[in-house]
Structures are given as C-alpha cells and as structure tokens.
Amino acid sequence: MRIVVVGAGLGGVAAAAGLHRLGHEVTLFERGAELREAGTGIVVMPNGLRALDALGLAEDVRGHAVHAVRAGLRDWRGRPLLVTDAVQAQQEVGTPAIVDRAELHRALRAPLPADLVRTATPVERLESDPAGVTVIGDGGPVARAHAVIVADGIASTLRGRLFPGHPGLRRTGRMDLRGMLPRPPGMATDLLACQLVDRRSGAMFGLFPVGEDRLYWFTDSVLRGTPPGAEEARRQMLSLMTDWHPLVTALIEATPPAGIHVDPIACLAAPLPSFATGRIALLGDAAHAMPPDLGQGASQAFEDAAALTRCLAGAGPADAAQRLLRYDAERRPRADRVMRAASRQSRLTSRTGVTAWLRDTVLRAVPSRLATRRLAALWHA
Numbered sequence: 001m002r003i004v005v006v007g008a009g010l011g012g013v014a015a016a017a018g019l020h021r022l023g024h025e026v027t028l029f030e031r032g033a034e035l036r037e038a039g040t041g042i043v044v045m046p047n048g049l050r051a052l053d054a055l056g057l058a059e060d061v062r063g064h065a066v067h068a069v070r071a072g073l074r075d076w077r078g079r080p081l082l083v084t085d086a087v088q089a090q091q092e093v094g095t096p097a098i099v100d101r102a103e104l105h106r107a108l109r110a111p112l113p114a115d116l117v118r119t120a121t122p123v124e125r126l127e128s129d130p131a132g133v134t135v136i137g138d139g140g141p142v143a144r145a146h147a148v149i150v151a152d153g154i155a156s157t158l159r160g161r162l163f164p165g166h167p168g169l170r171r172t173g174r175m176d177l178r179g180m181l182p183r184p185p186g187m188a189t190d191l192l193a194c195q196l197v198d199r200r201s202g203a204m205f206g207l208f209p210v211g212e213d214r215l216y217w218f219t220d221s222v223l224r225g226t227p228p229g230a231e232e233a234r235r236q237m238l239s240l241m242t243d244w245h246p247l248v249t250a251l252i253e254a255t256p257p258a259g260i261h262v263d264p265i266a267c268l269a270a271p272l273p274s275f276a277t278g279r280i281a282l283l284g285d286a287a288h289a290m291p292p293d294l295g296q297g298a299s300q301a302f303e304d305a306a307a308l309t310r311c312l313a314g315a316g317p318a319d320a321a322q323r324l325l326r327y328d329a330e331r332r333p334r335a336d337r338v339m340r341a342a343s344r345q346s347r348l349t350s351r352t353g354v355t356a357w358l359r360d361t362v363l364r365a366v367p368s369r370l371a372t373r374r375l376a377a378l379w380h381a
Contacts, residue, residue, distance in 0.1 A: 001025065001317050004135050004145040006123045006158065008035050010042075010101075011284030011301030012151030013109045018055040018309035019149075020112055027143055028112065029135070031122040031152070037105035039261055040180040041208060041216025044104070046094030048299025051306040052108075060107040064097040066193060066209060072371060073349070073363060076198035076205075078191060078245035082363040085372045096295075098208045098216060100180070118142075123152070125161055128278045132317070146317040147324065148280045149308065151301075154266060156286035162277055167269040172291060172346060174265040175223035177233045179255035183215050191247055197349045199356030203240055204349050205248050217251055220293070220350070223264055233262040267291050267343065271336045276324035281308065288335040293345040296338050307331045 001024050005016040008030035016028040044052070044061055052058035073082040109117075126148055127134040135143040150158045160168060195206040203221040210216045219237050228236065234252060241249050268289045275287045284301030304327075311327040312320075351359055 001147065001312070001315055001320065002132075002145045003027075003147045003149065003312070004029060004133070004143050005149045005151055006135070007150070007152035007156075007284075007286070008032070008109070008117070008119075009151060009153055009284065009301075010037065010105060010108060010298050011305055012149070013105065013112065014052070014055055014057060014302055015149055015151060015283055015305035015308055016116070017057060017108060017111045018305055019312060020116065021056060022309055022313055024312065026112075026116055027145070028117045029121045029123050029142070030117065030119045033120045035105070035109055035117060035119060037101050039101040040178045040218075040259065041098055041210045041214075042101045042104060042298055043208060043295040044097045044099060044302070045296060045299040046090075046096055048296075048302045049094060049097060051299070051302035054306040055302070055309060057108055057111070061097050061099055061104065064099045064211060065095040066098050071193040072195075074191070074194050074196045075360065076196050076200075076203075076241070076244045076248075078196065078247075080364075081197070081360055082366055082371050083368045085368055088372050098210050100210055100214075123158065126150075126158060126280055128280065133279050146279065147312070147320040149283055150280060150286050151283040152286055154285040154289040156282075159272075159282060159286050162280060162282070163272060166272060169266045169289065170269040171223075172265045172267060173223055174291075174346070174350065175221055175227060175233065175262060176218060176265050176292060177221070177230075177237055177260065177262045178216070178218035179252070179260040180210065180214055180216050181251065181255040181259055183209065183213050184250075184254065188247065191245065195349070196245065196248065197356075198241075198244070199352060199360055201240055202350040202352045202356070203237075205241070205244070207247075207251070215251065217255075218292075219252075220265070220346075222350075227262055227264045230260040230262050231257060234260055265291055265346075268339070271339065272332075274328050275304075275332050275335075276321075276328040279320045279324065281324045281327055283308065287331075288339050290339040290342040291346040292342070293349060294338065294342045296342060300335050300338055303334070304331055 005028045020026045072084045133148045283304040311323045315323045
C-alpha cells in the first residue's frame with residue numbers, strides 16, 4: 001500500500017519508519033530543507049518507550065534511561081510538596097528516558113532509506129476520492145497515495161482543512177523557556193527529576209539529566225503579550241527567580257545562549273471529533289496538542305505511530321479507511337484522557353495566591369504511596 005506521511009517531526013519519522021518496516025511503500029514529506037529537529041532535551045515516558053519497542057526503534061533510546069530515586073513536586077526553595085517513589089513506579093511500569101532531541105530524531109530516522117524522504121516539499125492540501133488521496137503542494141500535485149498520515153505538528157495547516165469547524169489552537173497564557181548545558185562538577189542531585197512550583201508567581205522549573213554530563217531544564221511562567229527572544233526571556237526568568245533554590249538561577253545563568261529556546265505554550269482548544277477521516281489520519285500534536293506539564297507529548301505521538309503500524313499491518317489499498325477507523329477507536333479515547341490530564345496539571349501548577357497555598361497544603365498531605373500509584377497509572381499505555 002502506498003502511504004504518505006506529512007511532517008518529519010519525531011512522531012512522523014517514527015510512523016514512517018514503522019510503516020516502512022511493515023513493507024508499505026512509504027514517502028515522507030517535510031516542509032523544511034533538511035531532516036532535523038531543533039531544541040533541547042526531551043523526556044520519553046515508559047509508555048512512549050514501549051511504543052518505540054513495538055516499532056523496533058527503542059534500542060538507542062533505552063540507553064538514556066534515568067533511574068531516579070525520588071521525584072515529584074517541590075516548592076520554589078526546593079522543599080518537598082508531593083513526593084513519589086520513583087523506584088517503585090519504575091519497577092511497576094518502566095523507566096523514563098531523557099534524550100537530546102536532535103539525537104533522538106537521528107536515531108528514529110536511521111532505518112528510513114533516504115530515497116523515501118522528500119524535503120523542501122510543503123503539503124498544502126489533500127484531495128480524497130474513493131480510490132485514494134492526491135497530495136498537493138504549493139505547485140500542484142506531488143503524490144498519489146492509498147492513505148495519508150498527517151503529522152505536521154502543533155500548527156498543522158492540514159488539520160484546519162480537514163476539520164474546518166474546529167476552533168484550532170488556543171494560547172494558554174504561559175511561556176516555555178528551556179535549555180541544555182554541561183553538568184557542573186560536583187553538583188548536588190536533590191533537584192534532579194523534580195519540578196519546583198512557586199505559589200506567588202505560578203512559575204515552574206524542572207530539571208533532568210541527559211546522559212552523564214549534560215542537564216536539561218525547563219521553566220513555565222506567565223506570558224504577557226508577544227513572546228520575548230531567548231535572551232530577554234532568560235533575563236525575565238532570572239529576575240523572577242532571584243530567591244528560588246540557588247541551583248535554579250545558577251543553571252539558567254550558565255546555559256549558553258545557543259542552548260536556550262522559548263515558545264508560547266498552546267494546545268487544542270477542544271478535542272478533535274476524530275483522528276481519522278476516510279483515508280487520512282492525524283498523529284501527534286496535529287491530533288492532540290496538549291500542555292507540556294505531564295511530559296507526554298512525544299510519548300503520545302509514539303503511541304500513535306505504534307497504533308498505526310498495528311492497524312495497518314497486512315492492509316491493502318481497499319482496507320485503508322476501515323483500518324484508520326480502527327486506529328481512531330484505539331487512540332483517541334486514550335489521547336483525549338491524557339490531554340485533559342495535562343490541562344488539569346497545568347492549571348494545578350500555575351495557581352497563585354490562596355488557592356495555591358491550599359494546593360501546597362493538600363499536596364504535602366498526600367501519602368507518597370498514593371502519589372506513586374497515580375504516577376504509575378499515567379505511565380501505563
């Protein structure tokens with residue numbers, strides 16, 4: 001079966017590699033001039049790793065597993081709020097991996113032959129008929145396929161064309177600033193795999209190791225107006241976090257400018273009515289863009305890719321629409337639950353004032369055993 005994948009982000013590359021391995025005739029279209037992934041680190045949760053296992057793509061990623069002892073939420077000074085037993089959670093459902101985003105992208109696309117990839121080829125629209133789908137670029141038709149996988153990211157143009165009545169994206173009013181840097185010698189490890197929240201400002205900071213010698217950090221704070229550039233965003237965060245745990249400001253200050261990225265946080269304003277329409281299916285952020293608070297964005301895309309390969313295994317051209325409906329039935333309920341949970345977590349961690357004080361009081365009273373059970377439940381696929 002001829003299958004076109006539109007978008008060569010992490011989810012699109014994983015899907016293309018998995019479908020190619022099944023024996024389908026796959027073509028991957030990418031708007032950019034080259035296959036690349038910019039950014040910093042990325043957390044692949046245990047459910048995401050299991051999905052990569054199903055695709056035959058997890059070997060390199062599992063080498064970056066992080067065996068933390070404690071995790072959870074802390075206040076801005078590093079004092080525990082909600083403590084989880086990460087060892088127990090990992091024993092029950094597996095261990096997350098923290099990977100350099102560019103390295104992960106290279107590993108996922110490695111099994112995909114170069115002649116299946118067409119870069120500098122934007123796809124503007126898709127025209128379906130009973131026999132297949134015509135893929136149309138800015139200069140006219142570029143391919144004909146029996147099925148198309150839309151993986152063109154959070155700002156997907158094809159999503160809007162497929163579901164013209166959907167409200168699309170909404171800004172959350174938050175800003176994501178993140179960076180990577182070499183790990184300072186002798187650095188204490190008490191904040192690794194933890195998230196710090198500030199009930200005064202609603203800001204948040206998280207820190208994870210990337211291998212033995214690098215660190216990945218991220219912040220989440222209020223965004224007013226247009227997102228600033230990386231250097232201005234860093235100055236704003238340093239000003240906001242002057243009395244936080246000293247490691248926070250030290251790491252942000254020590255990060256080279258080239259290692260800092262800033263983005264406004266956005267998510268789908270409402271769940272899509274379907275992840276499939278006829279011979280076309282959506283994957284990853286194009287299907288279920290969510291706030292980053294649970295670290296599930298990439299893992300959900302990998303679950304999508306694994307589900308698509310299962311549903312299309314052994315399929316012929318006449319089976320495409322039926323198999324994609326099966327994919328929708330499998331993935332949409334799960335992805336929608338995670339999307340709602342991520343939005344709840346975003347609201348929880350960004351609270352300020354009296355409600356944030358109450359939140360902190362309640363979190364301190366939650367037994368570690370219960371918090372660990374909730375974490376393990378999220379990591380289950």
